[in-house]
Structure formats: structure tokens, C-alpha cells
Amino acid sequence: MAATFSLMTTIFLPVGLVFLLVSVFLITRDLRRFAIAPIILAIVFLSISAGFYYYPKYQQQRIEQLKQTGQVIETNFLRTQLVGNVSVNGQHPYQLYTVSVNAQTLEEKIYKSSYLWSKPPENVPTTIKVYVDPQNPKNYWVDTSFCGNIG
Numbered sequence: 001m002a003a004t005f006s007l008m009t010t011i012f013l014p015v016g017l018v019f020l021l022v023s024v025f026l027i028t029r030d031l032r033r034f035a036i037a038p039i040i041l042a043i044v045f046l047s048i049s050a051g052f053y054y055y056p057k058y059q060q061q062r063i064e065q066l067k068q069t070g071q072v073i074e075t076n077f078l079r080t081q082l083v084g085n086v087s088v089n090g091q092h093p094y095q096l097y098t099v100s101v102n103a104q105t106l107e108e109k110i111y112k113s114s115y116l117w118s119k120p121p122e123n124v125p126t127t128i129k130v131y132v133d134p135q136n137p138k139n140y141w142v143d144t145s146f147c148g149n150i151g
Contacts, residue, residue, distance in 0.1 A: 008052040016045030063131075066141045070131035075100040075111055075142075077124050083115065093117050098128045098142060113142035120147050 019042035026035035075098035083093050093115035100109050111130045125146055133139035 006052075009049050012045050012049035012052065016042050016049055019045060062139075063141050066131040066133060066139070069134075070141070071134050073100050073130045073132055074127050075130050077126055077128055078110065080120050080124065086115065088117075091117065094120055096120060096124065096128070096142060096144060098130060100130070111140055111142050113144050116144060116147060118147075120144075 019038045023035040023038035023042060026032070026038065078097040078099045081095050081097060083095055086093055094117075095115060096113040098111045098113075100111070101107070102109065128146075129143040131141045131143065
């Protein structure tokens with residue numbers, strides 16, 4: 001998936017720069033009224049490119065922060081599911097589902113992993129670590145390191 005983000009950055013960045021150069025050219029030729037559209041398009045394409053560049057870095061930073069400050073919960077493996085409504089280049093991702101039971105309230109909580117773009121191994125461990133933000137329990141990360149680098 002990181003390759004997809006890198007490819008999108010490689011596409012959107014040059015297009016944005018071309019629009020920026022066209023707008024500079026129009027401004028230097030005293031054609032300012034025609035430069036507004038290329039300026040807007042340059043801003044849009046460069047913003048999209050920046051998003052594709054920074055999003056994976058933000059995700060990795062968020063995971064590292066959860067690993068350092070999050071509460072570690074040992075959850076039980078529930079199932080692996082193919083996500084049919086998401087497709088990139090004709091490939092559908094998988095997600096792991098785990099469950100934990102709160103010992104005080106006996107309430108079950110189901111956790112979903114991030115998308116895995118290769119089929120997870122058949123021998124998934126029965127217990128999987130989940131890192132949960134103590135201030136916001138909806139912010140969590142399921143540790144799928146046992147799958148290798150497939151996420």
C-alpha cells in the first residue's frame with residue numbers, strides 16, 4: 001500500500017508543479033486574470049500530493065505513540081475476514097478481528113486490524129496484543145507483526 005501512496009505522490013507532485021509554472025508564466029506576461037485557474041489547480045494537486053506523502057508517516061507515528069504510551073490488552077483471535085467493499089488494483093484486503101472481555105463489566109469489545117494486503121498466515125496466534133489509547137479507547141492498534149510485513 002505504501003507503493004500506491006508513493007506512486008500517487010509521484011503523479012500529483014509534477015502535475016501540481018506544472019500548473020504552478022504555468023501560473024507564474026502567465027503572471028510574468030501580465031496575464032494575471034488567466035493565472036487564477038492554474039494557481040487553484042496547482043494548490044489542489046500539491047495538497048493532494050502532500051497528503052499522499054504525509055499520511056503514511058502520520059500513521060506510523062501514531063502506531064509508535066500507541067506502542068509507547070498505550071495500554072496493552074491481550075485479546076483472543078476471533079476471525080480473518082476478506083474486505084469485499086475495498087479494492088485496490090483488483091486486490092481486496094484482509095482484516096483480523098480480535099475480542100477481549102472486560103473483567104469488571106463482562107462486556108465484550110471487538111477490535112479490527114488495519115488492512116492486510118496479503119493473506120494472513122493460517123496459524124494465527126490465539127492471543128494478539130492490542131495497544132489502546134487510555135484517553136480514547138476508540139484509538140487502538142492491533143499488533144499484526146506476526147504476519148510479517150504485509151500491512
